[in-house]
Amino acid sequence: MYTRRACVVRLLMLPLLMVGCSDDFDNSQMYSSNGMKTDIDSLKRLIHLPANVERCEWQTGTRSPHGDDWWLAAVLEVNSDQLPAFLPGTGTREFFETPPGLELVSSFAALRLLPDAHPSESGGIALIVDTYGVSPYTSSPLLDGRAIKLSANQVFVTLWTN
Amino acid sequence: MSNRKEDPNWNPRLRNQENPHACVDTRPAIGRNNVMPTQGKSVPSPKFFGARYRLGTAARPISIVFDNGFLDKFPPRKPTAADYVALTKWKAILSGAESLQPDLQDACQAYRHFLAGMGLPRAFPYESYIMNDKSAETTLANAMLDIQDGVEVIWESDKAIKRFSLTGDGISCGSNSLFPYPETENWQKAIGGHVIWLSGDAEVVPLAMSLFHSSPLTEISCIRVERVSSDCLCSRY
Numbered sequence: 001m002y003t004r005r006a007c008v009v010r011l012l013m014l015p016l017l018m019v020g021c022s023d024d025f026d027n028s029q030m031y032s033s034n035g036m037k038t039d040i041d042s043l044k045r046l047i048h049l050p051a052n053v054e055r056c057e058w059q060t061g062t063r064s065p066h067g068d069d070w071w072l073a074a075v076l077e078v079n080s081d082q083l084p085a086f087l088p089g090t091g092t093r094e095f096f097e098t099p100p101g102l103e104l105v106s107s108f109a110a111l112r113l114l115p116d117a118h119p120s121e122s123g124g125i126a127l128i129v130d131t132y133g134v135s136p137y138t139s140s141p142l143l144d145g146r147a148i149k150l151s152a153n154q155v156f157v158t159l160w161t162n
Numbered sequence: 163m164s165n166r167k168e169d170p171n172w173n174p175r176l177r178n179q180e181n182p183h184a185c186v187d188t189r190p191a192i193g194r195n196n197v198m199p200t201q202g203k204s205v206p207s208p209k210f211f212g213a214r215y216r217l218g219t220a221a222r223p224i225s226i227v228f229d230n231g232f233l234d235k236f237p238p239r240k241p242t243a244a245d246y247v248a249l250t251k252w253k254a255i256l257s258g259a260e261s262l263q264p265d266l267q268d269a270c271q272a273y274r275h276f277l278a279g280m281g282l283p284r285a286f287p288y289e290s291y292i293m294n295d296k297s298a299e300t301t302l303a304n305a306m307l308d309i310q311d312g313v314e315v316i317w318e319s320d321k322a323i324k325r326f327s328l329t330g331d332g333i334s335c336g337s338n339s340l341f342p343y344p345e346t347e348n349w350q351k352a353i354g355g356h357v358i359w360l361s362g363d364a365e366v367v368p369l370a371m372s373l374f375h376s377s378p379l380t381e382i383s384c385i386r387v388e389r390v391s392s393d394c395l396c397s398r399y
Contacts, residue, residue, distance in 0.1 A: 045235065063336055063343045067350035095211040097338040121339045128210050141229040142359075144334050161229070162339055162355040 032061035034105060035059065046072055047159060050085040050136035053078055057108065062158070071099040071160040072142055075107040080153045087149055091130030096146060097125035101156055110150045134159055174239035209309035211340050212304065213360065215312030220361035223331040253277065269351035286352075295349045297342040304340045305333065305360055313364040321366075329361040 022077055037058050043049070058074035098104070100122040104112055111117060111125050120126035134145040139159055145159030188378055220334065240250075256277070260270045268290065275284045292298040336343040336355030344350045 063355060065348045067343065067354035069336060069343070069355040093210065095206045095338065095340065098238070108336040126339070128206055138236045140229055142338070143229050145229060160334075160355065162334060162336065162357055 011082060015024040021138050031114065036103065043074060047074075047137045047142055047157075049076070050088075051078065051082040053131070057106055059103060059108070061099060063100065065142070069161045071158055073102050073108070073146075073158040075110070076157065077107075078155060080152055083149070083153070085136065086155045086157075087147055088136055089133060089150075091132050092128050093128060095126070096129050096131055096145075096148065097122065097126045099160065100124060102158075104152045107110075107150075107154070110154065111148075111156060114148075114150075177288065189255075206340075208307055209315075212308030213312065213333050215309065215328045215330040217316060217326055218329050219327050222331045226332045226359070227311050234367055245307060266348050269348050272352045291349055291353065292297050292343070295344050295346045297345040298349070300339075300340050301335050301358070305358060308333070309360045309362055313362070317364070317366060324366045325364070327361065327363050332357045332359045 022141075038056060040053055040056055043056055053076045055077040056074055058072060060070060060072045063069040063071065076086060077081070083123070096112060097120045102108065102124055104125065104132075110135050114127055114129060115125040117125050120156050128149055132147040132149075133159060136149055137145065137147070137159060141161045142159035143155065144162050147155055147157040256270060256273055259266055260274075265271075266288070271286070272284065288298075292302050309328070312328060312330060317323065333341055334355070334357055335341040341358075343355060344353060347397065
């Protein structure tokens with residue numbers, strides 16, 4: 001049983017999505033906890049991208065079996081000149097954990113190589129790292145999250161619902 | 163003995179571990195005496211998690227904003243017959259769950275408010291969450307630790323102040339093991355991920371028989387909890 005308005009909104013919106021938007025919006029992808037996606041246009045429907053992204057890989061997943069909260073994580077390959085647009089302000093050194101169910105494969109495997117990275121209780125990666133705000137990326141209902149610099153031209157960003 | 167400025171791994175939970183003259187920390191958890199901060203080597207220093215605090219009375223962080231579901235992405239439309247069928251179905255499921263699943267009491271109350279609450283805020287006792295979900299215990303314990311650390315940071319920046327109020331920014335609960343997602347199905351469905359923010363008052367008192375000449379004591383006057391999703395839950399603890 002779902003308990004929140006968002007669930008009902010999804011139910012109410014489902015026919016519209018299936019009938020009116022089925023050509024360009026695959027709703028089933030949004031709630032799958034597995035599977036790597038590389039479609040930038042689909043990513044743009046869920047979050048804002050502050051500048052041009054040359055390549056991306058992204059995943060979505062849920063926080064728990066029963067709640068309806070979900071997360072999105074992406075590794076963005078960008079032009080190094082535009083990195084400040086993707087990592088706004090100065091970083092805050094803080095504790096960070098990857099979301100549960102995130103597959104640490106392909107470009108996401110770079111998270112394992114960050115200094116201090118170690119296994120988290122949820123089976124992901126935990127580390128203390130410089131994190132950046134996600135205001136350039138937020139789009140309802142994904143309004144909270146963190147961004148991390150992986151390399152001179154790679155950014156990891158994760159956003160979640162609350 | 164280590165201190166905050168010299169030791170990059172300074173951790174208040176460990177600060178007196180080798181001090182034979184250390185005073186016992188008798189600060190009780192608000193509302194429940196057996197809640198202890200999360201312990202263990204894997205728990206980082208509070209300076210690496212939680213909120214940033216500043217002097218002042220309680221002020222709701224402007225960073226907490228309510229979402230609008232997916233309604234920003236699709237234009238509104240009139241409900242179809244299928245929508246009404248779905249609504250009827252979920253109302254029936256709710257009624258069934260209220261009768262048959264007392265373990266989902268809080269979840270059902272939240273969902274009923276969603277269906278009938280006309281979008282108004284809903285208050286619920288955060289104590290109930292803390293008393294019935296292990297994740298909430300961890301959240302409370304680390305929240306207490308966080309604001310206590312915030313008090314000490316403020317006090318150490320100006321040790322002349324003897325009494326002050328402080329307020330912090332939002333802490334997202336559900337995104338890591340220090341502020342974890344609710345563990346029980348009931349609370350996963352009732353509140354799920356949420357944001358808390360803390361404010362409190364602190365008074366500096368001298369501590370006898372201690373290597374510290376004085377230390378701030380913290381009273382958490384309020385932990386405010388907000389569910390920023392569209393069902394608009396909020397609570398005070």
